[in-house]
Amino acid sequence: MKVRLNLATSPLENRRRFALGAVLVGTVAAVALVWLSWHAYQSWQHDRSHRRKMAQLEQEMNSLHDQRRALEQFFSQPGNTKLRDRAAFLNALIEQRGFPWTRIFMDLERNLPEGVRVVSIAPKMSNGNVEVKLVVGASSDESKLKFLRALEASKQFSRIQVLAETLPSRPGETDKVMLELVAWYATT
Numbered sequence: 001m002k003v004r005l006n007l008a009t010s011p012l013e014n015r016r017r018f019a020l021g022a023v024l025v026g027t028v029a030a031v032a033l034v035w036l037s038w039h040a041y042q043s044w045q046h047d048r049s050h051r052r053k054m055a056q057l058e059q060e061m062n063s064l065h066d067q068r069r070a071l072e073q074f075f076s077q078p079g080n081t082k083l084r085d086r087a088a089f090l091n092a093l094i095e096q097r098g099f100p101w102t103r104i105f106m107d108l109e110r111n112l113p114e115g116v117r118v119v120s121i122a123p124k125m126s127n128g129n130v131e132v133k134l135v136v137g138a139s140s141d142e143s144k145l146k147f148l149r150a151l152e153a154s155k156q157f158s159r160i161q162v163l164a165e166t167l168p169s170r171p172g173e174t175d176k177v178m179l180e181l182v183a184w185y186a187t188t
Contacts, residue, residue, distance in 0.1 A: 104132070115138060115140060115143035116138045119136060123185070132183050132184070133181075137175030148181075151183060156185060156186050160183040161181060164179075166178045
């Protein structure tokens with residue numbers, strides 16, 4: 001005969017429900033840990049490739065800065081600065097030789113009213129634009145105004161600025177008014 005005897009001070013409780021819940025929560029936590037670890041690893045791999053690319057780009061930038069410093073030192077040497085200045089001078093001469101003199105004289109002839117003559121013309125090419133400085137002699141104020149209106153109406157000349165208006169210095173000249181102006185000339 002078996003006798004069941006309980007000598008405990010508190011009755012025996014069934015903890016199966018707690019154990020089952022703890023195992024379930026532990027399993028979910030372990031799955032979440034694995035999933036988050038996997039994503040952290042993938043993010044680290046992705047960041048590592050970006051860090052590698054950034055390091056490579058920084059290395060290229062440093063080498064380009066070194067090359068630039070070396071070139072600046074090379075071009076700042078006295079012999080090279082003279083050569084650079086000479087090249088700039090020759091390029092300016094080539095630009096002046098490429099100036100369309102015939103076309104500008106034809107356009108001025110079209111816009112020049114009676115009683116107005118061109119005393120001097122000085123073109124200056126800068127950044128693809130041609131700035132023309134003109135000194136014009138006019139026999140009267142009316143012919144001077146006709147010339148200015150004709151220039152403003154022409155398609156070839158723009159940004160016209162009158163710099164000075166003077167009387168002729170020598171007596172007996174046919175020009176009553178000397179006009180100094182600057183205008184942009186369209187080469188196309």
